[in-house]
Amino acid sequence: MADLRTTLLGWIDQDQDNILQFMQTMVHTRSPNPPGDTREVMALVRYYLDSCGLAYAMVNRDGTMPNLVATQAFAAGPKHLVLNGHIDVFPVETSEGWSQDPWDGHVDGTIWGRGSADMKVGTTASILTYVYLSRLAQHFAGKLTLTVVSEEESFGPNGARHLFDACPELITGTALLNGEPSGASVVRFGEKGALWLRITVQTPGGHGAYPHLSPNAIEKALELIIDLKTLAQVDFQEPDVVVAALERSRADYDRAYGEGASDLARKVTMNIGTISGGSRVNMIASRCTFDVDIRLPNGADADDMLARIEVLRDRHQFTYEVLLLNRPNWADPNDELALIVADTADAVTGIRPVPAVSLGNTDARLWRYRNVPSVVYGPSPRGMGSTNEHVPIAEALNVVRCHVLSAAAYLLQKA
Numbered sequence: 001m002a003d004l005r006t007t008l009l010g011w012i013d014q015d016q017d018n019i020l021q022f023m024q025t026m027v028h029t030r031s032p033n034p035p036g037d038t039r040e041v042m043a044l045v046r047y048y049l050d051s052c053g054l055a056y057a058m059v060n061r062d063g064t065m066p067n068l069v070a071t072q073a074f075a076a077g078p079k080h081l082v083l084n085g086h087i088d089v090f091p092v093e094t095s096e097g098w099s100q101d102p103w104d105g106h107v108d109g110t111i112w113g114r115g116s117a118d119m120k121v122g123t124t125a126s127i128l129t130y131v132y133l134s135r136l137a138q139h140f141a142g143k144l145t146l147t148v149v150s151e152e153e154s155f156g157p158n159g160a161r162h163l164f165d166a167c168p169e170l171i172t173g174t175a176l177l178n179g180e181p182s183g184a185s186v187v188r189f190g191e192k193g194a195l196w197l198r199i200t201v202q203t204p205g206g207h208g209a210y211p212h213l214s215p216n217a218i219e220k221a222l223e224l225i226i227d228l229k230t231l232a233q234v235d236f237q238e239p240d241v242v243v244a245a246l247e248r249s250r251a252d253y254d255r256a257y258g259e260g261a262s263d264l265a266r267k268v269t270m271n272i273g274t275i276s277g278g279s280r281v282n283m284i285a286s287r288c289t290f291d292v293d294i295r296l297p298n299g300a301d302a303d304d305m306l307a308r309i310e311v312l313r314d315r316h317q318f319t320y321e322v323l324l325l326n327r328p329n330w331a332d333p334n335d336e337l338a339l340i341v342a343d344t345a346d347a348v349t350g351i352r353p354v355p356a357v358s359l360g361n362t363d364a365r366l367w368r369y370r371n372v373p374s375v376v377y378g379p380s381p382r383g384m385g386s387t388n389e390h391v392p393i394a395e396a397l398n399v400v401r402c403h404v405l406s407a408a409a410y411l412l413q414k415a
Helices: 002-014 016-028 039-051 117-133 160-166 219-232 240-248 251-259 302-312 336-349 365-369 393-411
Strands: 070-071 075-086 110-112 141-149 174-178 188-191 193-202 269-277 287-296 320-326 355-358 374-375 391-392
Touching: 002 016, 002 075, 002 240, 002 393, 016 039, 039 070, 039 110, 039 117, 039 355, 070 117, 070 174, 075 193, 075 355, 075 365, 075 393, 110 219, 110 393, 117 141, 117 174, 117 391, 117 393, 141 160, 141 393, 160 365, 174 336, 174 365, 188 251, 188 336, 188 365, 219 269, 219 287, 219 302, 240 251, 240 355, 269 355, 287 302, 287 355, 302 320, 336 374, 336 393, 365 374, 391 393
Parallel strands: 075 141, 075 174, 174 374, 188 355
Antiparallel strands: 070 141, 110 391, 188 374, 193 287, 193 320, 269 287
């Protein structure tokens, strides 16, 4: 492995300028979702794989959201490592607050721009891992599959979800490595769940001078929100292995994501994201609609939460729609790939990442739902979904090194 490691690291150093140019071009090539049209940036990925002489298949549900799957078979072996990255990014609502053009991909010791951290640097690491290991196929056993998908930010049906519908036998594998933002100090082995609801309160309404004739839908919605917040105190049983890992990583977790983040990983949280109601200042609002984002830690049950919300309907007349349900998920934090990534990151960066659960969701959950150990290791989420999103060059290259060496160690053919 020592000689193989030297060869791979040498290639990354030799190709550094080209790697950074590819990352810069990825960021410069706009792919905001919505609307989710990623054809131009996927063309860039395809051109690069074509130039390397590597075959792939396009597995598309929507014409503007292409997905790419490529598989390299090595010597006979039981392992099948899947690499997964997405190429859609959050929109940029305004360029105000950005020190650089958010779509420029400017490089000055740092790669700036929307999608740099989430997750075009990580997706580049997946692509390069596939390319470099394909050059040294004689050293590996099993299979390596690259998946580059076009719809992750909205959790829609056109990305990795479509791959599991269309070709699950090609992309399930025995382990998954994903380069979503994590930071050098943590390696993610699980995620909180997400339950998004759209709740509507309706009343007869009327003239504002006659409030005795009808309750106000906005005021009723506020009363309901107060009661909803109490559901965050629900009791649940956390898996022991998750508790042990999160307790061990507490200090590093908080350093990576802010004071209190480690506690939030183990709590139910609620956020009222939007609210609208009423038509005029002098009218009793007859309708109020709001969206609530409920995050569920591992051990909490989404069906139990929905049952508790149903109970509230006896006290508050309302209707609701489930917009999204991603259940909490986790894999063994001491799984082979997780330990390989931690060891490799330690050797590459001098920082040994601790196991952590993500507060947000990634496509890795789809593999964990199928009991496939899934590891997320990528750059820090600096400015992710906000302003001045960026990744320092040194960190971007270290993510590439970690992914390439980790995949090589996992698939290395035993003597």
